[in-house]
Amino acid sequence: MFRRLTTTLSALLLASAATAQSPDPADWDAVLAEARDQTVYWHAWGGSTLTNDFIAWAGGEVADRFGVTVKQVKLSDTAEAVSRVIAEKAAGKDEGGAVDLIWINGKNFAAMKEQDLLFGPWAEALPNWALVDPVANPAVAYDFTVPTVGFEAPWGMAQIVFFHDTSRLPEPPRSMAALLDWAAANPGRFAFPQPPDFLGSTFLKQALYELTPDPAILQAPVDQADYDAATAPFWAFLEALTPNLWRGGAAYPQSGPRLIQLMADGEIDLALSFNPNEASNAIANSELPETVRTYVLDAGTIGNASFVAIPYNATAKAGAMVLANFLMSPEAQARMQDPSVWGVGTVLSMDRLPPEDRARFDALSLGVATLPPDALGQPLPEPHPSWMVRLEGDWIARFGVSE
Numbered sequence: 001m002f003r004r005l006t007t008t009l010s011a012l013l014l015a016s017a018a019t020a021q022s023p024d025p026a027d028w029d030a031v032l033a034e035a036r037d038q039t040v041y042w043h044a045w046g047g048s049t050l051t052n053d054f055i056a057w058a059g060g061e062v063a064d065r066f067g068v069t070v071k072q073v074k075l076s077d078t079a080e081a082v083s084r085v086i087a088e089k090a091a092g093k094d095e096g097g098a099v100d101l102i103w104i105n106g107k108n109f110a111a112m113k114e115q116d117l118l119f120g121p122w123a124e125a126l127p128n129w130a131l132v133d134p135v136a137n138p139a140v141a142y143d144f145t146v147p148t149v150g151f152e153a154p155w156g157m158a159q160i161v162f163f164h165d166t167s168r169l170p171e172p173p174r175s176m177a178a179l180l181d182w183a184a185a186n187p188g189r190f191a192f193p194q195p196p197d198f199l200g201s202t203f204l205k206q207a208l209y210e211l212t213p214d215p216a217i218l219q220a221p222v223d224q225a226d227y228d229a230a231t232a233p234f235w236a237f238l239e240a241l242t243p244n245l246w247r248g249g250a251a252y253p254q255s256g257p258r259l260i261q262l263m264a265d266g267e268i269d270l271a272l273s274f275n276p277n278e279a280s281n282a283i284a285n286s287e288l289p290e291t292v293r294t295y296v297l298d299a300g301t302i303g304n305a306s307f308v309a310i311p312y313n314a315t316a317k318a319g320a321m322v323l324a325n326f327l328m329s330p331e332a333q334a335r336m337q338d339p340s341v342w343g344v345g346t347v348l349s350m351d352r353l354p355p356e357d358r359a360r361f362d363a364l365s366l367g368v369a370t371l372p373p374d375a376l377g378q379p380l381p382e383p384h385p386s387w388m389v390r391l392e393g394d395w396i397a398r399f400g401v402s403e
Helices: 009-021 026-036 049-066 079-090 106-114 127-131 176-185 198-211 215-219 228-242 254-263 276-286 316-326 330-337 355-362 386-397
Strands: 039-045 069-075 101-104 151-160 161-165 268-272 292-295 305-309
Touching: 009 176, 026 228, 026 316, 039 049, 039 079, 039 316, 049 069, 049 316, 049 330, 069 079, 079 106, 079 305, 101 106, 101 254, 101 316, 106 386, 127 215, 127 316, 151 316, 176 228, 198 215, 198 228, 198 386, 228 386, 254 268, 254 276, 268 305, 276 292, 305 316, 316 330, 330 355
Parallel strands: 039 069, 039 101
Antiparallel strands: 101 305, 151 305, 161 268, 161 292
């Protein structure tokens, strides 16, 4: 149960009244009618042109088909939107909030869910949820081990990949131990974004997965583990790696797209991405040389689903649900997976699609540097979000720099 139990009748009545006033996704015709002429302020990471272009396309389609206006509020960090909702709740603004939809994951979802800042459940009542198979793909129903239980809707699949310039690095390191040895022999040729950037923090978790004595403990909250014992090999690895990073660890790239620039400029030979198609996109856009290729580590890499959630006090809840449902449509999912558009994996189950919709995906051709799905392997599940919080804080204390 995700609303705190109240002990007074008045509080129960207020909660019932709020629920009755909320749009019911089970009555989809009513949702569509209420959504028309609404404006949805979608707070989403804005650090990628490909992402922003796709969001703009989706907004145009939703406007034409359903009369819903979508305005992207571009974020550098999802926590910006979360903080705004928290501030509104503290001010007693329980209706008419400024945030209608958030591209959200992991620790931010867990924090909002714990603080009763989310509208729902709603996602599993959307019409296109029937095309998702949470049994075959548990990542669509768990966000960093936290059950979503309908409080957020999946809209894309991602997995960590590494990419390298084969003209300078024909055989890349395929484990963290090998990465450390290679970096020591080739100082300055590897970089990851500065945590708490999402990709930078994910590199920390990826390293921890391989280096911790018992990776299974990462699925439970961090306070249930012997943190010092679990992370000792990881911190020893970073202590040895950091002086051999780009700029000797005295500065870090601020985002994933910056890694593309560094490789294009010949400053690094090895980088990582959460989009298995990013290198191919960059090659197609003449941002990277055609000699760049993608690979995964021998022990596997972290994968997850991207989600959207609706704050409890959103102004345009109906419009937000209409947008979320469209994002899960076969048309939107196939466009998103198109390497020439974005290249993000689909959350849909091919077994649940009619032949004409499966054909959309069958017609897609992989980019030159994109691994086929079977080469990606089974993704490693995200650790519990408390691990990211703890790792980020400790990394900043040990290695953090300001520019």
